[in-house]
Amino acid sequence: MTNTTELAQVLFATALQPSDELSSYQIRAAVDERLCACGGDASWCAAYVAQEAGDHPETYVRRMRWALDAVAGAYALAAA
Template sequence: MMTTTELAQVLFTTALQPSDELSPYQIREAVDERLCACGGDSGWCAAYVAQEAGDHPETYVMRMRWALNAVAGAYALAAA
Protein backbone atom coordinates (compact mmCIF):
# COMPACT_ATOMS: atom_id res chain seq x y z
CA MET A 1 0.00 0.00 0.00
CA MET A 2 1.26 3.47 -0.87
CA THR A 3 1.49 6.36 1.57
CA THR A 4 -0.36 9.63 1.10
CA THR A 5 2.94 11.28 0.16
CA GLU A 6 3.66 8.68 -2.52
CA LEU A 7 0.14 9.01 -3.91
CA ALA A 8 0.50 12.80 -3.94
CA GLN A 9 3.76 12.53 -5.87
CA VAL A 10 2.01 10.43 -8.48
CA LEU A 11 -0.90 12.88 -8.70
CA PHE A 12 1.57 15.76 -8.97
CA THR A 13 2.88 14.28 -12.23
CA THR A 14 -0.53 14.13 -13.90
CA ALA A 15 -2.09 16.79 -16.12
CA LEU A 16 -4.84 17.43 -13.56
CA GLN A 17 -4.96 20.97 -12.21
CA PRO A 18 -5.97 22.36 -8.82
CA SER A 19 -8.52 24.53 -10.62
CA ASP A 20 -10.29 21.44 -12.01
CA GLU A 21 -13.40 20.34 -10.15
CA LEU A 22 -12.45 16.72 -9.60
CA SER A 23 -14.32 13.92 -7.93
CA PRO A 24 -12.48 11.51 -5.66
CA TYR A 25 -12.99 8.87 -8.34
CA GLN A 26 -11.28 11.03 -10.98
CA ILE A 27 -8.31 11.60 -8.68
CA ARG A 28 -7.92 7.89 -7.93
CA GLU A 29 -8.31 7.05 -11.62
CA ALA A 30 -5.62 9.57 -12.62
CA VAL A 31 -3.23 8.15 -10.02
CA ASP A 32 -3.89 4.59 -11.22
CA GLU A 33 -3.38 5.58 -14.87
CA ARG A 34 -0.09 7.34 -14.12
CA LEU A 35 1.18 4.38 -12.11
CA CYS A 36 0.33 2.04 -14.98
CA ALA A 37 2.12 4.36 -17.43
CA CYS A 38 5.21 4.23 -15.19
CA GLY A 39 5.12 0.47 -14.90
CA GLY A 40 4.04 0.75 -11.28
CA ASP A 41 7.29 2.53 -10.35
CA SER A 42 6.38 5.39 -8.03
CA GLY A 43 10.09 6.21 -7.85
CA TRP A 44 9.85 7.74 -11.31
CA CYS A 45 7.18 10.10 -10.02
CA ALA A 46 9.29 11.02 -7.00
CA ALA A 47 12.22 11.88 -9.29
CA TYR A 48 9.99 14.04 -11.48
CA VAL A 49 8.61 15.86 -8.44
CA ALA A 50 12.14 16.53 -7.17
CA GLN A 51 13.12 17.96 -10.55
CA GLU A 52 10.04 20.20 -10.62
CA ALA A 53 10.79 21.41 -7.08
CA GLY A 54 14.23 22.49 -8.23
CA ASP A 55 13.14 23.93 -11.56
CA HIS A 56 9.95 25.66 -10.40
CA PRO A 57 10.08 26.22 -6.64
CA GLU A 58 7.57 29.07 -6.93
CA THR A 59 4.80 26.70 -8.04
CA TYR A 60 5.97 23.44 -6.45
CA VAL A 61 4.66 24.15 -2.94
CA MET A 62 1.14 25.07 -4.01
CA ARG A 63 0.85 22.08 -6.38
CA MET A 64 2.19 19.62 -3.81
CA ARG A 65 -0.13 20.99 -1.12
CA TRP A 66 -3.05 20.52 -3.54
CA ALA A 67 -1.91 16.98 -4.41
CA LEU A 68 -1.56 16.01 -0.75
CA ASN A 69 -5.00 17.33 0.14
CA ALA A 70 -6.59 15.81 -2.97
CA VAL A 71 -5.30 12.29 -2.39
CA ALA A 72 -5.98 12.44 1.34
CA GLY A 73 -9.62 13.19 0.62
CA ALA A 74 -9.97 10.84 -2.35
CA TYR A 75 -8.45 7.82 -0.64
CA ALA A 76 -10.09 8.44 2.74
CA LEU A 77 -13.46 8.25 1.01
CA ALA A 78 -12.43 5.07 -0.81
CA ALA A 79 -11.49 3.38 2.46
CA ALA A 80 -14.73 4.34 4.18
Protein backbone atom coordinates in the same frame (compact mmCIF):
# COMPACT_ATOMS: atom_id res chain seq x y z
CA MET B 1 1.19 -0.45 -0.12
CA THR B 2 1.59 3.15 -1.23
CA ASN B 3 1.36 5.93 1.36
CA THR B 4 -0.23 9.38 1.02
CA THR B 5 3.05 11.09 0.17
CA GLU B 6 3.81 8.62 -2.62
CA LEU B 7 0.27 8.94 -3.98
CA ALA B 8 0.60 12.74 -3.89
CA GLN B 9 3.83 12.53 -5.88
CA VAL B 10 2.06 10.40 -8.46
CA LEU B 11 -0.85 12.88 -8.65
CA PHE B 12 1.64 15.75 -8.91
CA ALA B 13 3.08 14.06 -12.02
CA THR B 14 -0.30 13.99 -13.80
CA ALA B 15 -1.75 16.69 -16.03
CA LEU B 16 -4.54 17.40 -13.53
CA GLN B 17 -4.66 20.91 -12.14
CA PRO B 18 -5.70 22.30 -8.75
CA SER B 19 -8.24 24.49 -10.57
CA ASP B 20 -9.99 21.39 -11.97
CA GLU B 21 -13.12 20.35 -10.09
CA LEU B 22 -12.30 16.68 -9.63
CA SER B 23 -14.18 13.91 -7.96
CA SER B 24 -12.44 11.42 -5.71
CA TYR B 25 -12.94 8.83 -8.43
CA GLN B 26 -11.18 11.03 -11.02
CA ILE B 27 -8.24 11.58 -8.70
CA ARG B 28 -7.86 7.86 -7.97
CA ALA B 29 -8.22 7.02 -11.68
CA ALA B 30 -5.52 9.55 -12.64
CA VAL B 31 -3.17 8.16 -9.99
CA ASP B 32 -3.80 4.60 -11.18
CA GLU B 33 -3.25 5.60 -14.81
CA ARG B 34 0.04 7.37 -14.04
CA LEU B 35 1.27 4.46 -11.93
CA CYS B 36 0.49 2.04 -14.76
CA ALA B 37 2.32 4.31 -17.23
CA CYS B 38 5.36 4.16 -14.93
CA GLY B 39 5.21 0.39 -14.65
CA GLY B 40 3.97 0.67 -11.08
CA ASP B 41 7.18 2.42 -10.02
CA ALA B 42 6.25 5.44 -7.90
CA SER B 43 9.93 6.43 -7.68
CA TRP B 44 9.73 7.76 -11.25
CA CYS B 45 7.11 10.24 -10.04
CA ALA B 46 9.28 11.19 -7.05
CA ALA B 47 12.13 12.01 -9.43
CA TYR B 48 9.80 14.13 -11.56
CA VAL B 49 8.55 15.98 -8.46
CA ALA B 50 12.13 16.69 -7.36
CA GLN B 51 12.94 18.06 -10.82
CA GLU B 52 9.87 20.30 -10.77
CA ALA B 53 10.72 21.54 -7.26
CA GLY B 54 14.13 22.61 -8.51
CA ASP B 55 12.89 24.10 -11.78
CA HIS B 56 9.75 25.81 -10.43
CA PRO B 57 10.05 26.35 -6.67
CA GLU B 58 7.53 29.19 -6.84
CA THR B 59 4.71 26.80 -7.83
CA TYR B 60 5.96 23.55 -6.32
CA VAL B 61 4.69 24.11 -2.77
CA ARG B 62 1.20 25.09 -3.87
CA ARG B 63 0.86 22.12 -6.23
CA MET B 64 2.24 19.62 -3.71
CA ARG B 65 -0.10 20.90 -0.99
CA TRP B 66 -3.00 20.43 -3.41
CA ALA B 67 -1.81 16.92 -4.33
CA LEU B 68 -1.45 15.92 -0.67
CA ASP B 69 -4.90 17.24 0.22
CA ALA B 70 -6.50 15.74 -2.88
CA VAL B 71 -5.19 12.21 -2.35
CA ALA B 72 -5.89 12.33 1.38
CA GLY B 73 -9.52 13.12 0.64
CA ALA B 74 -9.88 10.80 -2.35
CA TYR B 75 -8.39 7.77 -0.65
CA ALA B 76 -10.06 8.39 2.72
CA LEU B 77 -13.42 8.24 0.96
CA ALA B 78 -12.41 5.06 -0.86
CA ALA B 79 -11.50 3.37 2.44
CA ALA B 80 -14.78 4.35 4.10
